[in-house]
Amino acid sequence: MNTFGLVQIGLILLCTTTMSSLNCNHLPLQQRKAIENSLQLLDKMGKKFPHRCLREKMSFRFPEQVLKPKQKETVKMAIEEIFQHIFYIFSKNLTLAAWDGAALEQFQNGLYHQIEQLEACVTKKQTQYFWIKEINRLKLKKYFQKIDCFLKDKKHNLCSWEISRAEIRRCLQLIDKAVRKLYN
Template sequence: MISRSLLQFCLVLLFSSEISCLDCNRLHVLQIRMNSESFERLEKMGGNFPFQCLNEGIAFKPRDILKLRLSHQENAKVAIQQILQELFHIFNNNLTQAAWNGTSIKEFQNGLHQQIEKLEMCLSAEMEKEVTYPGNENLLLTSLKLKRFFQTIKDFLKEKQYSRCAWEIIRVEISRCFLMLDKLTKRLENEARDASSNDALKTAE
């Protein structure tokens, strides 16, 4: 006979599993909120762009991340995860000259980390269900483009010895990344809507 405590433990695991599934199905809702919060923290971090940094900003011309295009077959979660991981790594290096608000920096880093963990959980759940990603070749190409984009940022920071102006320029550039994240999150919302419609059709049948 199953003991009462063991039964309670099994029910907790089952309930947690259902909650995780529901959370992943509504991942776009969480991402919209967290993208907005991270963008606001990024804006508050340093205030207005320093006038003395304008000349250096003109010299910095990376590829525009907003021009990257994902085919309809690519998985938006994977691209979002890569962007967030790159951002997290960038903002965990040599910030001593940035002259930003320390609390805002920490909150920004923590927010990115939470988003990454949530995405990893959902992607792991999909892998366990043997969900395959169509268009893997396109996804690989996009991944390489993202790596080149962020490598340009890393190279610039290193070349400028992580100066205050270099960080301010990068802060402006990173704001564009959140516009890209919003576009990808919209893809998640559309995918969730399509999945819900398909489930409704199957139920009707």
């Protein structure tokens, strides 16, 4: 490769790094706005919680301790993991949910955008945060598997989706609370 090609690659990498760091400086504000938007979209997607679904309600027990470490990087990693799980759940077998399709698509796009931002901003200090990240990852995986199994057991019926939507709303509210504490 000639010198001109190497300079171009260097400039592209510099611009990408600069853009990422600029976005990362505003991450807390962006996250709070994205979470607020996601909560509004969750409300818009469906109607009022069906009263008949109350008897099927289940406690999934979100592992709140994953959002309480002292290191900002660990919390960011946990939030990224949570968004990935939510994206996965809300990307499959939604036919019986009877939700507003446009709101659902906006919700999915917003989650995907947040995942990309967090991936770009989270420093990969694997050695320092490896054990905490791994323990948190396993706790979150278990939590989201409960939701996924619940949906499968109920054959992805309307009530199972409405209960899951309510649980994800609670989850996003906990993330919002953690982001506020982390940056205040």
